[in-house]
Amino acid sequence: MFLDFSPSRARQKARFLGEFFPAELPEGITGRTFLEFFQTDKETGARKGIVGLDLRRWRR
Amino acid sequence: MIKNDRQFRITKAQVARFEAALKELAASPRKDLHPAPRNAETDALRSQLHDLRKEMEEYNALKSGKRKTVALASLDELPRTMIRARIAAGLTQEKLAAKLGLKPQQIQRYEATDYRSASMQRMNEVLRALGVRLRYPAELRLVS
Numbered sequence: 611m612f613l614d615f616s617p618s619r620a621r622q623k624a625r626f627l628g629e630f631f632p633a634e635l636p637e638g639i640t641g642r643t644f645l646e647f648f649q650t651d652k653e654t655g656a657r658k659g660i661v662g663l664d665l666r667r668w669r670r
Numbered sequence: 671m672i673k674n675d676r677q678f679r680i681t682k683a684q685v686a687r688f689e690a691a692l693k694e695l696a697a698s699p700r701k702d703l704h705p706a707p708r709n710a711e712t713d714a715l716r717s718q719l720h721d722l723r724k725e726m727e728e729y730n731a732l733k734s735g736k737r738k739t740v741a742l743a744s745l746d747e748l749p750r751t752m753i754r755a756r757i758a759a760g761l762t763q764e765k766l767a768a769k770l771g772l773k774p775q776q777i778q779r780y781e782a783t784d785y786r787s788a789s790m791q792r793m794n795e796v797l798r799a800l801g802v803r804l805r806y807p808a809e810l811r812l813v814s
Binding site for chain 2: 612613615616618619631632633634638639640642643644646647650652653654655
């Protein structure tokens, strides 16, 4: 399901109420593109703060 | 949904970034990666790019004035229908505000929040100013 992106990540949204965009490296082109995308305020085009969770370092 | 020209410009810039990212990925594929995660990255970018392009298409179609009607399945969809109607009418948020004797910021706020704080009376005024006619029959059902 994490690899099923069409249409508009519908299955992900239905199951998790969210979307998952994989990027192997946060500093790679995919990671940078999505980071910039989510940091852009759609109303103004200005940068906005977002909360980042580093799943690789996350421990219970 | 793209609601005004500024958002259109911002989305257009995003589309260019996603296209550039896809080009870069295609030009230098990560050979050290298994094909599955590699394809997932490309698919994720393509999927978001597709949504952004769809949003731009809808905005262009509305602005061109070719769309004369929109289907409305529930009242939840009314706020966005009102925004679509404004764009289709060729009115900016400022012009609609002027028609209603309101400050432009008021319409901007209404639209930014999908008219969440607007009263039914205000929604009616906006619909009248936009010349929107709601013609769908409401279905009546017995609910036990």
